[in-house]
Amino acid sequence: MKYKKAKRFILLRDRLNYPLRFNPFVFSKLFFLWVAVGAIGGIIAGSYWIVLEQLLHFLSQFQGLLVIPLMATAGLLAGLIIHKLGDPGEMDLIVNNIRFKGGKLEPKNNPSMILSSLLCIASGGSAGPEAPLVQVTGSTGSWIARKLKFKGEDLRSLTIAGMASGFTALFGAPLGGSLFSLEILHHRHVVEYYQALIPAFVASCSSFVIFILITHIGIGPTWEFPVYSTPQLxxxxxxxxxxxxxxxxxxxxxxxxxxxxxxxxxxxxxxxxxxxxxxxxxxxxxxxxxxxxxxxxxxxxxxxxxxxxxxxxxxxxxxxxxxxxxxxxxxxxxxxxxxxxxxxxxxxxxxxxxxxxxxxxxxxxxxxxxxxxxxxxxxxxxxxxxxxxxxxxxxxxxxxxxxxxxxxxxxxxxxxxxxxxxxxxxx
Incomplete structure (x- = not known):
């Protein structure tokens, strides 16, 4: 009994002697890292979107029969970019690396992904910028984690936070982007990656704000849907x-x-x-x-x-x-x-x-x-x-x-x- 009282006294004394070590709030210094990852993701997504809009405006002038040689040429050029700079992979690779390689996404092929996807999307391909952005921002989060010598779930969480920041920027839905970055890995593993939910949500909110400031896109529904009346059973x-x-x-x-x-x-x-x-x-x-x-x-x-x-x-x-x-x-x-x-x-x-x-x-x-x-x-x-x-x-x-x-x-x-x-x- 005396030993327990002495131990409690020592713990109390240490807290009084080192008040700065006592944090009365939930958040820790990692919170600011999640915000930073989201801000970087927002900057990447905002810059990507601005360039994409300019390319869309220019290439949309090609209409009629010109569309066919334009898109064939765009495919050839994008393929040459990937051939020379490296294959960045697709969503299968992202999911595979998150689940089986501890969340490590390689950023070395990001230039190939950015250049080839901009060309593919702007010329008229039937695929959107969400997958390229998720890969680029996710690998950026992974790179930051490794520079800070993070391992295990901390590394995986920062990678997923980066993915969420890219997805959120495009769709304007921080909670939806956070959940998507977990769900896409496989619905049965949302709980397994629950530790990454808060980092993803914080990064998504940060990314959303930065993306809006860069692109000046308004906050509100993307599409004007017919008004839905009062729901019935x-x-x-x-x-x-x-x-x-x-x-x-x-x-x-x-x-x-x-x-x-x-x-x-x-x-x-x-x-x-x-x-x-x-x-x-x-x-x-x-x-x-x-x-x-x-x-x-x-x-x-x-x-x-x-x-x-x-x-x-x-x-x-x-x-x-x-x-x-x-x-x-x-x-x-x-x-x-x-x-x-x-x-x-x-x-x-x-x-x-x-x-x-x-x-x-x-x-x-x-x-x-x-x-x-x-x-x-x-x-x-x-x-x-x-x-x-x-x-x-x-x-x-x-x-x-x-x-x-x-x-x-x-x-x-x-x-x-x-x-x-x-x-x-x-x-």
Whole structure:
């Protein structure tokens, strides 16, 4: 008993003698490191976005038949960049390294990723900047962690925080970006990586502010959706019903991507030849169906504002699925989340045209949530991302639709590394 009292006295004396060592708050010095990682991610994302906008403005002047040689040339040049500067890999590599290599992402190929993705996206590829940004900012976080001699979960957490900062900057959803950076690793491992949630959230908030200051993009929904009326109990049932259509299109998309990948893998060829062929195919689709060009950030707004026939919407749906498939399987750099939302919106408009008088905003958001959850296996972050991007603030219908797409997804995911098996190609 006397020993315990003496020990308590010594501890109390040490606290009194060293008051600066006593921190009455939750946060520690690591908080400022997470903020710094987010700020750096915001600067990278903001700079990337400004350059991308300038390139989009310049290359969008090429219309009509010129689109085909433009995109074939862009694919060739982007392929040569990757051939000379190194292959930065794709989302499979990111997930694989986070899960099996302690979160170490190599920044040495970031110049290749930045240059090739800017060229691919700006020329009209059907893939967005989210994947390149996630890789660049994630590897930057990993580089900072290694410079500070972090190991284990601390290194992994800082890498995930970097990933979240890049994703958040583009989508303007700090919580959605944080959760996505965990969910994309595999839904069963969100709890495993829970330690990284707060670092990711702090970095996301920091990145969001910096990105807004750099780009001057307003805070608010990205797309002007029809106003959703007061939710009814039946809406949850209808959300799942509409989600079945979105999930079916998700299966079709996954099947098309796999067939396209097999097609490109039939013949071994240099990356620049493969990407030139991909550009030729995507450019041809864009010539006949201009709305299928680009990653659909602006095209979705056009889709919502104008009226189209069912025949046109079905043709556009097929064209966009093939455009995304050829883009991502031929080696073009970019992500497919925004293009998937576009495909989901087309599906919703087709349903609304076939069965008029339904709740259009509910149809749209249900199909968009279902297809993204089906393909990317990110049902939780999909809810928050869609709510932020569309201004559809009734979470529960989106939740039912997102879970429907998730649980009815194919057992084998599109991103192979989500299976939990170490990929030998990245050894």
């Amino acid at each position: 039946n809406d949850f049932f209808y959300a799942m019903l509409y989600a079945l259509a979105g999930t079916a299109v998700g299966w079709l998309f996954i099947f098309t991507v796999r067939q396209s990948k097999s097609l490109f893998n039939m013949v071994r060829m240099p990356i620049y030849i493969r990407m030139a062929i991909g550009g030729l195919l995507v450019g041809t689709i864009a010539y006949y169906m201009p709305l299928s060009r680009y990653f659909s950030h602006d095209q979705l707004s056009i889709l919502l504002k104008e009226s189209f026939s069912v025949e046109f919407l079905v043709t556009l749906l097929i064209a966009k699925i093939f455009a995304i498939s050829f883009t991502v399987t031929s080696g073009w750099r970019g992500g497919f989340i925004i293009p998937l939302f576009f495909v989901g919106a087309i599906t919703g408009l087709i349903i609304n045209s076939l069965f008029p008088g339904q709740n259009l905003p509910l149809i749209l958001v249900s199909c968009m949530a279902a297809i993204n959850a089906c393909v990317t296996r990110t049902p939780i972050s999909t809810i928050i991302l869609l709510s932020t991007l569309t201004g559809f603030h009734q979470f529960i219908p989106i939740m039912f639709a997102s879970l429907t797409g998730f649980f009815l997804a194919p057992k084998t995911p599109l991103i192979n590394a989500q299976l939990g098996v170490k990929s030998s190609e990245h050894e």
